[in-house]
Amino acid sequence: MITLYGIPNCDNVKKARVWLDNRGTAFAFHDYKKAGVDEAVLRGWVAAHGWETVLNRKGTTFRALPDADKTGLDADKAVALMLAQPSMIKRPVLALEDGRTLVGFDPAAWGAALG
Numbered sequence: 001m002i003t004l005y006g007i008p009n010c011d012n013v014k015k016a017r018v019w020l021d022n023r024g025t026a027f028a029f030h031d032y033k034k035a036g037v038d039e040a041v042l043r044g045w046v047a048a049h050g051w052e053t054v055l056n057r058k059g060t061t062f063r064a065l066p067d068a069d070k071t072g073l074d075a076d077k078a079v080a081l082m083l084a085q086p087s088m089i090k091r092p093v094l095a096l097e098d099g100r101t102l103v104g105f106d107p108a109a110w111g112a113a114l115g
Contacts, residue, residue: 002027005037006092016092016105025114027094032086042079045093049103051078054090061087 004020004027006013020027030037045054055078056062062070062081069081082088094102094110102113 002097003030003095004028004092005030005032005089005095007031007033007087010091012105013092016094016110019105019107019110023114032089037083037086037089039079039083042082042089045101045103046075046079048101051075053103054078054093055082056088056090059087061085 002020002025004013004016006016006029008014008029008031017029042054051074055073065081090103092105094113096102096113100113102110
């Protein structure tokens with residue numbers, strides 16, 4: 001089963017859900033603000049895409065952090081921040097049945113990945 005990770009009120013997540021529904025693609029939705037995200041899953045995304053891609057530095061949650069938390073970022077520090085505040089994970093993340101993941105909503109890339 002395909003899993004869409006995100007937050008329900010995020011505009012990009014809403015667009016992704018509509019896009020998947022319009023294609024008739026069945027998926028499970030994982031609200032990581034309510035349900036959290038497993039550290040091993042998050043570390044897998046970071047390993048596949050880099051923490052720079054997975055960490056949403058444009059969002060208000062990240063921007064509101066003290067400067068000390070924003071400096072000296074590396075994969076471990078980024079993962080700790082995202083685990084503590086899942087709103088800092090870029091959204092949506094689409095986990096495909098074959099283990100691949102896509103970070104951020106890009107209809108062209110998603111279409112190519114889903115066939």
